[in-house]
Amino acid sequence: MLALSRKKGEALIINNNIEITILEIKGDQVKIGIAAPKEVPVYRKEVYIQIQEANKEAMIADSLTGLKDLF
Amino acid sequence: MTINTRIFGEINIDEEKIITFQNGIVGFPDLKDFALIYDEEKGTATSIRWLQSVQAAEFALPVMDPLIVYKDYNPEVDDELLQSAGALDSNEMLVLVTLTVPNDIKTMSINLKAPIVINAKARKACQVIAEGDNYPVKFQIYELLQALKSAK
Numbered sequence: 170m171l172a173l174s175r176k177k178g179e180a181l182i183i184n185n186n187i188e189i190t191i192l193e194i195k196g197d198q199v200k201i202g203i204a205a206p207k208e209v210p211v212y213r214k215e216v217y218i219q220i221q222e223a224n225k226e227a228m229i230a231d232s233l234t235g236l237k238d239l240f
Numbered sequence: 241m242t243i244n245t246r247i248f249g250e251i252n253i254d255e256e257k258i259i260t261f262q263n264g265i266v267g268f269p270d271l272k273d274f275a276l277i278y279d280e281e282k283g284t285a286t287s288i289r290w291l292q293s294v295q296a297a298e299f300a301l302p303v304m305d306p307l308i309v310y311k312d313y314n315p316e317v318d319d320e321l322l323q324s325a326g327a328l329d330s331n332e333m334l335v336l337v338t339l340t341v342p343n344d345i346k347t348m349s350i351n352l353k354a355p356i357v358i359n360a361k362a363r364k365a366c367q368v369i370a371e372g373d374n375y376p377v378k379f380q381i382y383e384l385l386q387a388l389k390s391a392k
Contacts, residue, residue, distance in 0.1 A: 207320050210321065220351070220354040223354065223377050223378070226342070227351070
């Protein structure tokens with residue numbers, strides 16, 4: 170992984186069209202600004218993983234026979 | 241066209257009915273083309289439909305209308321996240337949530353946090369993540385369904 174040091178107010182450019190700015194640093198929390206094209210989805214990683222897991226679980230659908238009686 | 245599916249075997253799909261997720265499903269960015277299918281025996285009235293991947297036979301997500309069990313479902317979603325579904329007209333828009341059915345059916349749940357928005361006219365769709373903490377990833381619905389059934 171590439172590691173770069175940045176100060177408050179400084180930014181990074183990724184792939185010519187995504188700009189990541191360090192907006193605020195407070196204790197162990199950093200506020201980050203992301204300017205990206207509209208088609209680039211940005212998620213908090215823990216939320217992304219949670220939804221990915223939920224999609225995986227939904228796909229497995231173990232007891233489908235019981236489902237029919239429920240609706 | 242004919243596609244292979246894990247659950248339904250080989251099925252025929254009208255190519256015009258394929259729904260494109262430009263960004264894929266969350267966690268599966270490469271799966272972009274889906275067909276919304278349902279059990280023919282039950283007809284269109286059935287509550288559970290399936291988003292079947294055209295590319296991956298094993299990938300089929302059971303989905304349902306969240307309003308069946310959650311009348312006031314109205315998640316807040318960043319407009320930019322909806323871009324890939326194209327221009328949305330509420331009359332042509334379908335909001336569905338995925339259904340997780342574990343071995344113990346009583347713990348079945350729907351994902352209210354990440355609904356699937358389908359633009360029926362343009363055949364485009366996206367899965368979005370709702371803002372805030374109002375809607376859980378696992379909202380249990382077994383008892384709600386039982387109650388609905390006995391109220392019929």
